[in-house]
Amino acid sequence: MDLSDLDHRCGEWLRGEGTSAHVVISSRVRLARNLAGYPFATRAEEDQRGEITLRMREELSGIALGPRQYWVDLAQAEKLETRFLVERHLISRELESGRGPRGVAFGSDEILSVMINEEDHIRIQSIRAGLALEEAWQRAVRADRALEKHMEFAASNQFGYLTACPTNVGTGLRASVMLHLPALVHLKQIEKVFHAASRTGLTVRGFYGEGTMASGDLYQISNQITLGHTEEEILQSLSTMLPRILEYEEMCRAELASRGQLKLEDKVHRALAILRSARTLTSEEAMQYLSSVRLGHVMEILKDVDIRSLNELFVLTQPAHLQKLEGRALDPDERDIRRAAFVRSTLV
């Protein structure tokens, strides 16, 4: 599968528009499903996993996931290509590092993707820009229903949709929002958000999900509970909590400005100046300065920065993206040089 036409742009979800886009980058819904009559992917034999992959590839070709559709056979794909898909949030790190027959289908607008033979046989994912959980949910559930017409999912009356891990059983639904929280981080209030979230059955993760560090002040907040609540209740629990986090971040942004507008402006302008001039940039530096520039943009300190380009840089400056753009493997030093050049050319 040729993914080269994806090199220079990103999915629709990074466009930087939508409700509460000053804080909410994107909304995501994931549904875990398993085929009835098979062991779970983690326990299935290689040939059973092969059967499932083949069948799902065929079924998915009959469902419109986007304007155009891609299928990537992950057992055959190059390491750089699978890394690229992880960086774009199209597949999970678990699917990348998995073994044997597995794959992913996704639409060219990157709103919908369906992973095959991750921990569960099927994982449907839908991502939308801004605060749009309902939209993301509707897209995911449409794909779910389309698949349901052709296959039987493992389910029981008592436990709902059955999953390999008991943390997903019931609805199989994980809803999350990606938030940019630079002011809460700067004023060291972010821990309070973590505590408040966990008290309401939500959990906080980094930019690349479970077990990843928060980078660029980007955090994902998602539901922890999947059993005993309806899908609507789960989405509602996130929607109820979110305005409070948003308000808190807004309050901290105002606090930052009132403490010293000049200092804030200095920080933002310096970050932009570095991104526009640096000859080498590590991934961590890039994320940090991009975060400051993004803050400057939404606080209207910077007027001439395009929010979409800025959002996309969070993904396009990741290692596999730089290497794909260059068309070859790069060592870390080379990557830092390429990263700086790419950022300079984008933020002219």
Next chain:
Amino acid sequence: MTPMLCQFCGKNPATIHFTEIKEEVKRELHICEECANEKGLGSTGPLPPMLFELMQGGRRESTDEDLKCPRCGITFGEFRTKGRFGCPHDYEIFAEPMGPLLEKIHGARSHTGRLPRGRTSVDTAVADHLLRLRRELKDSVRAENYEDAARIRDEIKSLESSMSESAASGTEDA
């Protein structure tokens, strides 16, 4: 129909019924309310496995850890170590011992959300049969019993096609 009598006192009709499945062996326990209360086993009492312990005079032959799924072969102990189930049937086999775990994770033990195709009930008999056949297929291939394997393969195929037909005819919800 004569009512079932309590297995403790043998006098009163049994109104509380427990079922335990261990190593594919199903054991049942039927007791009356009076005996249940007397032994502190009312509705708020300890978990049913302890009842069986009580029946065996405080000794248990096997623990939950050894409970094994006949379909995928995983034991409850293995599940606890790995944190992953082997197949959908595990939810039935381990329903009892995993209750406290679900409670801990979700604060609940049963599902209230949607079911496939808006159904209000799920019949897992066919799916379960398929799981068993796939297990048998694996075993016969391993034992190089290819005649059996071919027969089982055919059976799987016909069962599968009846399954996708029934999926296609499922009621659609808006």
